[in-house]
Amino acid sequence: MITIKDIAELANVSRSTVSRVLNDSGYVSEDARKRVEKVVKETGYVPSEQAKSLRTKKTKVIGVILPTIQTETPSRIVTGLGRELSKHGYQILLANTDHDKEKEIEYLDLLKVRQVDGIILIATNTDAKLMKKIKELNIPLTVIGQEAEEVMCVTYDDYHAQRDLTRFFIQKGHEKIAFIGVDESDRAVGHFRKKGFLDEMAANGLSVEKAWVEKGIFDIDSGREAMEKILSRAVKKPTATVAVTDRLAIGAMSYLKKQGIKIPQDMAIAGIGASEISQYMNPPLTTVDYQNEKAGEEGAKQILASIESSPFQKKIIMGYRLIIRESI
Amino acid sequence: MITIKDIAELANVSRSTVSRVLNDSGYVSEDARKRVEKVVKETGYVPSEQAKSLRTKKTKVIGVILPTIQTETPSRIVTGLGRELSKHGYQILLANTDHDKEKEIEYLDLLKVRQVDGIILIATNTDAKLMKKIKELNIPLTVIGQEAEEVMCVTYDDYHAQRDLTRFFIQKGHEKIAFIGVDESDRAVGHFRKKGFLDEMAANGLSVEKAWVEKGIFDIDSGREAMEKILSRAVKKPTATVAVTDRLAIGAMSYLKKQGIKIPQDMAIAGIGASEISQYMNPPLTTVDYQNEKAGEEGAKQILASIESSPFQKKIIMGYRLIIRESI
DNA sequence: TAAATTTGTGGAATCGATTCCACATTGGTT
DNA sequence: AACCAATGTGGAATCGATTCCACAAATTTA
Known part of the structure; x- marks a missing residue:
């Protein structure tokens, strides 16, 4: 497998120079830049995410904790989340609790260990133990579907x-x-x-x-x-x-x-x-x-803004519309 | 954040010794083992997945590519997958194509870059381009829902x-x-x-x-x-x-x-x-x-067996049962 | 008793990236 | 002309784990 070392050799520069080109950071002569870009293109080189995230402490992964994937609300939310997150190069790590509340807390710990950049919790409750754990985690986290104090959330009215x-x-x-x-x-x-x-x-x-x-x-x-x-x-x-x-x-x-x-x-x-x-x-x-897909997209925007320390709205309340049919 | 270096210092051993204890590999005296275990327990230390996977080239993540999460078949399969995978300490990285065939191929590349240990493809087709890409990938891969030659699969009759x-x-x-x-x-x-x-x-x-x-x-x-x-x-x-x-x-x-x-x-x-x-x-x-959840579990067992080079059945055909109701 | 093997341990190398420091060259300012 | 700033580059350190090598001590075998 090709590494930055190989690219450096092929392009006749150092690894630092290759890194500067890839990350567009620091001075690089036009000549060197062109050589590196040519070699990267020719070889199809892609840097190792493990090595990058060991150094930068970023994983480009968002953990999503949900009670089930088999009902419309969570599945629509996840669809909206995925759509927005993939635009920014993020992936979803799925954590399905099967309606087991204890697993929500276990998964918070697991996602911390996995060093996800943020967590989306599609919540069924906001009990004290869960809220305490969320505060201790110190990871950007958005709750979708439940109002929670001091935590970013997307809720429905x-x-x-x-x-x-x-x-x-x-x-x-x-x-x-x-x-x-x-x-x-x-x-x-x-x-x-x-x-x-x-x-x-x-x-x-x-x-x-x-x-x-x-x-x-x-x-x-x-x-x-x-x-x-x-x-x-x-x-x-x-x-x-x-x-x-x-x-x-x-x-x-x-x-x-x-x-x-x-x-x-x-x-x-x-x-x-x-x-x-x-x-x-x-x-x-x-x-x-309830526009669940849009709630997912809003939740994704919220967590991404938090990760990038951009200004954003900490509480989003989704609108709704009545659909009057023949059962009334 | 606590690292293996801290644990080594607290337990009065080297990092190698801590690693031997954590991985149960190589000789460790009973005395040293007890000290390390005590310190790990007291501190709640958990090794960094990034560092581990840089060295071992394993991520304990399975990529799952699916056309949508919003219908029963994929959502049930994912539920079954998740249930089985989490038993073995694996997580799911979700890749939702939104029924876009080109994205299936893009996601295969992305999951390779992410160095997932295996891939589950909940497939809607088996066209030549896709099959070619799968062969090139050189990652354990199971197709669920479509028969594919030379590839592990779980299908329905x-x-x-x-x-x-x-x-x-x-x-x-x-x-x-x-x-x-x-x-x-x-x-x-x-x-x-x-x-x-x-x-x-x-x-x-x-x-x-x-x-x-x-x-x-x-x-x-x-x-x-x-x-x-x-x-x-x-x-x-x-x-x-x-x-x-x-x-x-x-x-x-x-x-x-x-x-x-x-x-x-x-x-x-x-x-x-x-x-x-x-x-x-x-x-x-x-x-x-069609027992989709069980198909997911079988797919998970298959990919895990492949990862661990254990013997397993490369083609699994799920049974089915007619449910006769009043519409006939 | 001597040689061989087993047991136990620490430290360096390694994985593959990023980042910072040191150095050299070029250009601008006083 | 001298000093300062900008530009450009390479190499070492670092991230945090695993693994292998080298060494020492203890035990077993011939």
Whole structure:
């Protein structure tokens, strides 16, 4: 394998001169520069990343920690991240936790050891232990999807998205509205979306019975189970259901169909997240679109700005848009 | 940052001795070993990967090239890959081509420069240029999803999966069967699935009219368009449709619903790929499950065996299972 | 008992780049 | 003309690990 030593010999200069040419740093005569560039081109020489990063302490790698790659939000974010990062010669080192919170912390340590230049954490929670570890790490880090104090983040306006969606139901005449959420340790999806729902209901003088509120996890089956529980135990039946994710909504729809409950005539329903498949449900599901790919791109810009000590916005809140379909 | 020099000083040995302890190589007295281990534990010292890989020429990183991360097949494969690789201390460097074939070749070069220990290519084609580049690379490489000569691969039995699915339609009494495929440059999904369909039809003495065959790409919209084209132009209407992916099938279903064509009464339909959402379609979609996560794990085992020069199976063909639902 | 082998250890070389220092030459300023 | 600054270059040191060589001591074998 060709090294800088070979290039120096072929170009009749020293390794320092070759390095100066490659890095465009320090004085180099035009003559020498041309000879080096010619040799580099002819040989296809590319410097060793290991040797460079041992000396410069930079790896041109960004570590990305995510709970799963198999759902739309993380996969879209990663697509956006990759698109922006590769423009600047950076690569993604993937760290998939499989929804295991302990692994988030393990991976932070591992990525530090791997000397990644920055870390993107697609977060499902912001608990104290995790936040403490992030502070100790001393590596540029962006959290996507959760608000975190003293840390760069790209978030979605979960609160207002859920409020607006809830208001839409109310404007359509619904007063008895069920809610399918997730655990509130997920502050974005679990806490703020629920708060948005409850606040909008309260602002309209509408009560929410305990029997109308259920929790799922981030999959379709638990949405179905949640809908079943709500309808099995509620004396006063709700006429609408808001779910905090499309998957939960789709699961709920599945249950409704099984029970012969018509959407939206007997039960209006909506989710959040603009799953690709939502438009193909029957009826097509009303949802909120979050522009996850753009969130990834913004997160990439943020981390790159931090690495290069350029000015940048430490808190980015992504917009959203309601997609009104036939399920309401 | 702590280095091996510091550890050596604290443990009162040389750097060679510390290295012998860390790598369990060569003679070390029990006394010295204990002192080194104690110091390593107390300080939390972890060796620099850059320095190690400069010397050993190993990075413990596997490059993964994929067309998109946003569909089930690649995302499940990556999940399986990551699960197996992390057991052995390897990480994934992600290289997303966004369906741009030229980028596959660019990324092969980039991963070589990055000195990854192995490459997994989740391939959409096996054209000559790509195969040539792979041979030139001289890095352990596994292709997942396409058969490739002289290269390690994990494939699916596309031919027999499509034949069996087609046979199932025929056993249900269908004789006029439409086909929605993709471009045949994708030999696995495009060529072999089509061949499986045509061969099974021929084996049963059934003809396939040109008007019944259409091509899409790997998305839902093109499935809808393909179904529309078939039904718009076919004089003799098919009573069943096989699509080579679930997404194409779901798109076709969408069109059928719009036209008031009942599934499966007026048109039976199936796909391949066991998309999560297929079970939630109305009616639930018949499909073929390919165990993509396991394919990822097998691919990881294969590449790791190759890296470690252990004996292994160069060609792995994954099994499949029909999932019969209400769309047939 | 002497020779051969094993055990244990430290230090230099090495991996392949970058960076800094020292030196020489050329050009500009006082 | 002398001094200072700019230009250009090569080589050593450095980054932080691994590996090999040389040496010494202890143990085993003939």
